Amino acid sequence: MSSRHTLRRQLSRSADSEGKQAPPNGPMTLPTPCGTLSESVVSGLTASAGRRSFPTDSDVRAVTDPVHDRDFQLALWVLYELHHRGLAGVDDTLEWDPDLLGARRRLETVFETAVRDLVELPDPMPTTSSEVATELRRMTISGTEPELPAFLAREASHDQFLDYLAERAVYHLRESDAQCFLLPRIGGGAKTALAEILYDEFGAGRPDRLHADIFARALADLGMPTGLASYVDDADALTLASVNVTTLFNLHRRLRGAAAGHLAAFEATSSIPCRLIADGAERLALPASVVDYYVEHVEADSVHEQVAITGLCGNLVDAEPDLAADVILGAAACLTIDTLAADRLLARLREQPDRIAS
Amino acid sequence: MTAADGARLEVTLCPGGPMLLRGATEVRDEDGNLHPVERPVVALCRCHRSDRLPWCDSSHKAPRPAPDP
Incomplete structure (x- = not known):
């Protein structure tokens, strides 16, 4: 697959332009497909009307482990991007195309089942807001x-730190966008x-x-691209799953808890974690914007956690007590998938210390 | 701590955690230093373990070092 080369090429091009580009806000280019499902989604999105086909029920049911399946996660990520900034060369009306929504639903059903099977929930489940x-x-608390x-x-x-930032960019460049879908619900x-x-x-x-x-400014100061496209092409299945499960929960009113x-x-x-990562950025003498990003989250997230x-969650369960179990499910899904993704990323950083530079 | 003119100042104590302040404009620490408040809600450390006093940095949840034998 060409994706590794994409990031390296963009790294050098970005360094040439001294990393001055502003964070792009427009549609990103379509990612490189990596299997049957993502190939079907990408070709479906770019085919002319009347010639479109999307993943079928049997395509989706053939996937045995969707959380770890990069092709599956990439297909779902691309479909979700239609609801965010869109994709270059893709007709915007496809966001609400019934065939495409049907394909998305097939992927989501399989994914949600896999997430529910994966997480361990407390027994008995809490029922009140204080519980x-x-x-x-x-x-x-760890x-x-x-x-x-x-x-x-x-x-x-230095290279391992940049590789970490590149992997996590898929999340950070869209930070908090998904939760906006929760607000009206x-x-x-x-x-x-x-x-x-x-x-x-x-x-x-x-x-x-x-x-x-x-x-994005931190990436630019490091000479890295600020657009999502190259990062998505390099992202691991679990990184995409971590973003996709957030979008799944926030995009469905049923899953608001x-x-x-x-x-x-x-x-x-x-x-x-942000305090430790800021320490690492300081130890490696990375640009101030990199340290700034993580230091900002040390204080901000100490507040956000309590709120x-x-x-x-407390007020939501007070208003809708039936959502208590779903609140715990969402928390468990976050912790489980993000731990899997972090473990995978740490193993890769240790196995391929020069991946981003070579 | 001082409130913005005419504004409401609200203090919320979090179980096992920090004190949330809404509406404060500055916080004077134990040494008399003034810290401007730069976000709508701030969390003040109550466990005295924070590295970013007077602000909470979630150190109240960090693993504690093993006690001396």
Whole structure:
């Protein structure tokens, strides 16, 4: 596959232009397909009307482990991108094309089942808002230091650190966009809490503090591309799964409890890792913008964690007690998939220390 | 701590965690240093383990070093 070469080529081109480009906001180019499903989606999106075909039920059912299947995750990611910034060369009306939505639904059904099978839930499940808040706090306290951030803090080389940033760019360049879909589905104190978190994520009134753009500036200062395309082409199945499960929960009103729980778990496990990653960026004398991005999240996510657990999830369960189990499901899905993705990334950084430079 | 003129200042204590402040404009720490508040809500450390005092950095949740034998 050509994807590794894409990132390297863009790295050198970006360095030539001194990394001055602004974060691109338009549609990205279509990623390189890597199997039957993503090939079917990409060719379907670019075919002329009347000649389009998308993944069929039997194509999707042939996948045995969707969480770890890069082709499956890439296909779903591309379909979700139609609901965000769109894809260059793809007709915008396809966002609501019934055939395409049918294909997306087939992928989502298989993915959601796999996620539910993967996670371990507490027994008995909490039912009240205070029980949910206590369980979220219990789930997100770790007795040990997180391995991947500790590696970045103390051991990672310059190239390994950049490889980490490239892998995580698929998430950071779209930071908090998915949760905007949750806002109209909830009300009262839960809505106020989510809006408070999102206002901070989107710069608290200052465009220069938009978190996704701070990350893009950090990439630019390192001579790395700021567009998503090359990062998606290089992203691991689990990285795409981590982003896709967030979009799945936030795009479906039915799963609003899981979307809230997912955000709470994400925020509650962000601050300590970000401090370690900032330490690593300082140790490697990386540009100030790289340190800035992670330091910003040390303080911001210490706030967001509290607002998400009590304000968002607590108020949501008070208003809709039937959502308690879904809140815990969302938190468990976040922790499980993000741990799998971090373990995979750490193993790769150790096995291929020069991957991004070679 | 001081509130913006005429604004409402709200303090929320989080179980086992920090103190959230909404509406504050600055915080004076134990040594008398003033820290401007630069986000709509800030979390003040209550466990005294933060490396970014007076702000919470979630150190209250960090694994504690093993006690001396």
